[in-house]
Amino acid sequence: MLRAMARALLEPVAAGQTRFRMQGLTPDARGIAVGREALVVFQSLDRLVSFLGAYSVEASLDVLLPSMTLERGRATVGGGVVLLLRCEAADGYALDRLSRLAGAARSQLYAGAGSVFVRYRESAAPFGYDLAASLAELLAEVRGGAGPDPSRGTGLTVDEVAVVDHDFASIYRSAERIDPISLIQRLELRQRPLPLTGLASDPELAGLRDMALVLVAPGIAERVLAYLWRKEVPMAGVRVTLSEDRRPSLLLRLRQPRGRLLDVLRPIPGVELLVPVSPRAAVEVGYVHPIHLASASSCLPGDEMYLFRGRAGRVERIDGAPRFVDGRYLVQTEVHLREAEFEVDPVEMRDAGQLRIDLRLQPSSRVREPRATLVPWAQIEYLRRLIYLIPPSALAAARMVPLRDGLMVLSGGGRRGDGRTLSAGTVLPLGQRFAEVAPGVLIPDGQELWPRLRPQLVRELLNLEGDDYAVFLAPGSDPIHIADEQLLALDAAVVGTLETQEAALVEPSLPALEPGSVSNERLGRFALWGFRSQQDS
Amino acid sequence: MSNLPAHEPDASSGDSSDAGQRRLGPVSAPPMATLPGFLARFVVPLLGGPGVGGDGHWVEVHAPMSATDREAMLASKGSGALLSSEFSTLRTRAAQRLVAEPHLPDPNVDELSLWLGLHGVLALDHPDISRVWTRSKTWQRVETETRALLAFARPRAMDEALARHLAVGAFLELRRVDHIVATPDGELRYRGQAPPRRRFSLFGADPVDVRSESVRWIERPHRAAVQRLLPDVMWVSPLTALLAPGWAPPGWSPLMAATFLRSRPYARAVCHTWAREREWVRLGGIVAGSLLRTLELVAEVFADKPGPGVPGVVAAMRRDAGEGSSDEGAPETGEAGEAGEPEEGARLALPAPKVEFDRHDVGAVLGALIHLHLIKVLEFDARISIGLSARDWAVQTFLALPLLLSRLEPVLGSPLDELALADESFARRWEEYREHLAGLVPRTVVENLVATLVQRVVQRHPQ
Numbered sequence A: 001m002l003r004a005m006a007r008a009l010l011e012p013v014a015a016g017q018t019r020f021r022m023q024g025l026t027p028d029a030r031g032i033a034v035g036r037e038a039l040v041v042f043q044s045l046d047r048l049v050s051f052l053g054a055y056s057v058e059a060s061l062d063v064l065l066p067s068m069t070l071e072r073g074r075a076t077v078g079g080g081v082v083l084l085l086r087c088e089a090a091d092g093y094a095l096d097r098l099s100r101l102a103g104a105a106r107s108q109l110y111a112g113a114g115s116v117f118v119r120y121r122e123s124a125a126p127f128g129y130d131l132a133a134s135l136a137e138l139l140a141e142v143r144g145g146a147g148p149d150p151s152r153g154t155g156l157t158v159d160e161v162a163v164v165d166h167d168f169a170s171i172y173r174s175a176e177r178i179d180p181i182s183l184i185q186r187l188e189l190r191q192r193p194l195p196l197t198g199l200a201s202d203p204e205l206a207g208l209r210d211m212a213l214v215l216v217a218p219g220i221a222e223r224v225l226a227y228l229w230r231k232e233v234p235m236a237g238v239r240v241t242l243s244e245d246r247r248p249s250l251l252l253r254l255r256q257p258r259g260r261l262l263d264v265l266r267p268i269p270g271v272e273l274l275v276p277v278s279p280r281a282a283v284e285v286g287y288v289h290p291i292h293l294a295s296a297s298s299c300l301p302g303d304e305m306y307l308f309r310g311r312a313g314r315v316e317r318i319d320g321a322p323r324f325v326d327g328r329y330l331v332q333t334e335v336h337l338r339e340a341e342f343e344v345d346p347v348e349m350r351d352a353g354q355l356r357i358d359l360r361l362q363p364s365s366r367v368r369e370p371r372a373t374l375v376p377w378a379q380i381e382y383l384r385r386l387i388y389l390i391p392p393s394a395l396a397a398a399r400m401v402p403l404r405d406g407l408m409v410l411s412g413g414g415r416r417g418d419g420r421t422l423s424a425g426t427v428l429p430l431g432q433r434f435a436e437v438a439p440g441v442l443i444p445d446g447q448e449l450w451p452r453l454r455p456q457l458v459r460e461l462l463n464l465e466g467d468d469y470a471v472f473l474a475p476g477s478d479p480i481h482i483a484d485e486q487l488l489a490l491d492a493a494v495v496g497t498l499e500t501q502e503a504a505l506v507e508p509s510l511p512a513l514e515p516g517s518v519s520n521e522r523l524g525r526f527a528l529w530g531f532r533s534q535q536d537s
Numbered sequence B: 001m002s003n004l005p006a007h008e009p010d011a012s013s014g015d016s017s018d019a020g021q022r023r024l025g026p027v028s029a030p031p032m033a034t035l036p037g038f039l040a041r042f043v044v045p046l047l048g049g050p051g052v053g054g055d056g057h058w059v060e061v062h063a064p065m066s067a068t069d070r071e072a073m074l075a076s077k078g079s080g081a082l083l084s085s086e087f088s089t090l091r092t093r094a095a096q097r098l099v100a101e102p103h104l105p106d107p108n109v110d111e112l113s114l115w116l117g118l119h120g121v122l123a124l125d126h127p128d129i130s131r132v133w134t135r136s137k138t139w140q141r142v143e144t145e146t147r148a149l150l151a152f153a154r155p156r157a158m159d160e161a162l163a164r165h166l167a168v169g170a171f172l173e174l175r176r177v178d179h180i181v182a183t184p185d186g187e188l189r190y191r192g193q194a195p196p197r198r199r200f201s202l203f204g205a206d207p208v209d210v211r212s213e214s215v216r217w218i219e220r221p222h223r224a225a226v227q228r229l230l231p232d233v234m235w236v237s238p239l240t241a242l243l244a245p246g247w248a249p250p251g252w253s254p255l256m257a258a259t260f261l262r263s264r265p266y267a268r269a270v271c272h273t274w275a276r277e278r279e280w281v282r283l284g285g286i287v288a289g290s291l292l293r294t295l296e297l298v299a300e301v302f303a304d305k306p307g308p309g310v311p312g313v314v315a316a317m318r319r320d321a322g323e324g325s326s327d328e329g330a331p332e333t334g335e336a337g338e339a340g341e342p343e344e345g346a347r348l349a350l351p352a353p354k355v356e357f358d359r360h361d362v363g364a365v366l367g368a369l370i371h372l373h374l375i376k377v378l379e380f381d382a383r384i385s386i387g388l389s390a391r392d393w394a395v396q397t398f399l400a401l402p403l404l405l406s407r408l409e410p411v412l413g414s415p416l417d418e419l420a421l422a423d424e425s426f427a428r429r430w431e432e433y434r435e436h437l438a439g440l441v442p443r444t445v446v447e448n449l450v451a452t453l454v455q456r457v458v459q460r461h462p463q
Helices: A045-058 A061-067 A092-104 A135-142 A180-186 A218-230 A259-265 A377-389 A392-397 A455-461 A490-494 B005-019 B035-048 B067-075 B077-083 B085-096 B109-124 B136-149 B158-173 B224-236 B238-243 B254-261 B264-276 B280-294 B314-321 B359-378 B393-412 B424-440 B443-451 B453-458
Strands: A010-012 A037-042 A069-075 A081-088 A108-113 A116-119 A129-131 A160-164 A168-178 A211-216 A235-240 A249-255 A271-278 A281-284 A305-309 A314-318 A360-363 A370-376 A398-402 A406-411 A432-438 A441-444 A447-450 A469-471 A480-482 A517-520 B059-061 B175-183 B186-191 B210-216
Touching: A037 A045, A037 A092, A037 A160, A045 A061, A045 A081, A045 A092, A061 A081, A069 A180, A081 A168, A092 A108, A116 A129, A135 A160, A135 A168, A168 A180, A211 A218, A211 A305, A218 A235, A218 A249, A259 A271, A271 A305, A370 A377, A377 A406, A377 A490, A392 A398, A392 A490, A398 A490, A432 A447, A432 A455, A441 A447, A441 A455, B035 B059, B035 B067, B035 B077, B035 B085, B035 B109, B035 B158, B059 B109, B067 B077, B067 B109, B067 B136, B077 B085, B085 B158, B109 B136, B109 B158, B109 B224, B136 B224, B158 B224, B158 B238, B158 B254, B224 B238, B238 B254, B238 B264, B254 B264, B254 B280, B254 B359, B264 B280, B264 B359, B280 B359, B280 B393, B359 B393, B359 B424, B359 B453, B393 B424, B393 B443, B393 B453, B443 B453
Parallel strands: A116 A160, A281 A305, A441 A469, A517 B059, A517 B175
Antiparallel strands: A010 A129, A037 A081, A037 A108, A069 A081, A069 A168, A108 A116, A160 A168, A211 A249, A211 A271, A235 A249, A271 A281, A305 A314, A360 A447, A370 A406, A370 A432, A398 A406, A432 A441, A469 A480, B175 B186, B175 B210
């Protein structure tokens, strides 16, 4: 694979050196010898994966991937297979990072361009290395005299790469090209231990605290859905067809799930909990992808969503971003119509005319909160003054209608039955008060409808619709009907048109401070006549 | 009063109206020779700019004034103007641009002398000097008198120093509108003046040939007398020299104003003023270099003996560039010029006084400089600004300071304690920045600084 040399093949670059023996090397801003590209030689695949994983944690793989190529190389001399990673790196800082990470993955970084690369800088040579002899001679020695004539150039073919280190040089021939994206997608997940006491004991719920995806096998989807529905878990879901399944599986999204629930779901066969690691990727809980997927969105092309399943050892691609549907529409509901279990004889109907009675008002001692008041026109001046005292909530809810007997002030809010609003009828100590015996049915205070019918029935008997009112003004009189559109808002009715005046805008009194500006006033011919300094006096 | 240039404002106003251009000064203000007039025409526009007191409120420069004029001002009727509430408010607002709650003493005779001295400096740079019929000896007396007006002892308290900074800091910020008239003979520059009407004769230059240019007064070339006086101006206000170390006088040391760096509001103001500068690395280099020179460590840290000055100071840069005093763009040939001025005029400024300091002062200066690095890292501005152009010893000292942080921490503390907790990425950027600096600064410099400069701070610190 490589050929060791008796003499040093490289020499350190001196500070300020601008000319190099190797073509393609140039000094960067700090004087470090760099080329257009960087080459990392990995002895095995696991080192490459370690490198990519470390890089994705520290920086974004999206920056590296567009210019990155990955090849399986075979040494021309001695055999041996290595993995060659090439990428653009014309900057000393980027190369420093690559070198550091390659060192961590027990591999070596080389700088150069085209087909020749030399060792990158290290502590012994802070400005990098240059070739100690011409490249053609070196390569001739590598090939052991065989191969093309050194005087006719390097003799490297298009798919060959020469790597020169301190004491050896080697030539690799590209055997196979590997797509880095498909490599990353095919990587096996690594297991990550989960808390023995269950997910609930982990404050972060193993990454599921904010959102959890649950992939449910088709056979148990309905039962899991029913369970979650019973537990009133807020969820959304979508049915997705996985590559080898005939029936669609169920993918559920649970926002901020409870830890206890996750502990119940996780051991169920056919249920997989997935941790969303990026908007388009999720990894099964208990596993971790070797690459930090959040920084490698270009590894996942298209709009598909990727589910990395650890136990199944598969990567599922879901066409398009999943459009989750609210859980209530996923639950299967069974509607049964009850059948009559036995037959009954029809009742013989008769006319009930003799039972008809009138609805009357009778005095009552029952205390009710007044909902309206009828202010006689003679007392309208008092009302005008008392309006100032009505609390704002009561005033906002109050409505009025002018009747022949007086002005009826109805309080809103009371019809809702919440009892929290203080009604205007309570506040106004004027006129005849009315209480509400049924929704929209008002009777004078101290009276009661007789017989005591259900409130809803009273409303139906009076043909009330919507927010209409029926008012019994006095015992013995027929009720009057007030339609909703006849009611006016009290606050709007009592206040006339308001006229606004244009606001007088005032400039800020203090102008901003700025640097002064010199004005050289014109000096006369006798400007210094009579100038007296202290010495003169 | 009759022998004072009290007649000048009247004469000048006549000339200006004759020029047919806009009126530059407030018409209603009293004459310049009176205290209210001097305040309204010079001091208020100097401190507040043209916006204060209405548009067109310019810093008027008339004939130079002396201590005799000062006595006359104080003896006149309007001397109470110094203590007026409007003026007091203006001073407070000007001071609030630096610190939120300034404490200022009432203006006194010394401050009036300082304003008169600044006016004298501007008057000595007046383009009409050559028109004045007088002997050159008189101009030397004017210069001596201006220097006497600017002779101050070191401020006794911080409020006094702040009051001086108000005037001197505003003086450094002064601007000037030059009018450049294009004529067939070339361009004529009228410095801070409207071109005279005779330039616009019937067939002469069209007003469209006149363009205006706003320049910063201090950055333009000056007459030799003014250049000799500028160090005196800067000695008056140690706070201004600290805020603008590029204009610091020869022999200046940041330890002279270390008191301000030991006060939290002032230290914050100073650091952020430095950070606003585009050339913050050069400024940091000046401060760090001046500190090293004061402590006499330059030869010790940098084995060879560097030159006498601190690189980066404007005076030194101009000296290196071969720029001397200049009478730039004299309106007409032969109108201006001081042929008799000794160019080698040397420095007539007083030599730098002996600085008394303790290790806390040195620590405060180092802490402020390190904080400057930190601010720039926070602003994502650090790496962009540090190029390879400035490689002098002063800048290297400045760039080495964050690398000394671990040694200085026992005394100065760590800047990352609270910040790093709130922002982990910031802590990482700060470490990356320090690694970047470690690649720029030679290791020997860092080690020498640890052995010398750091010892001045932590030497007697109880372990």
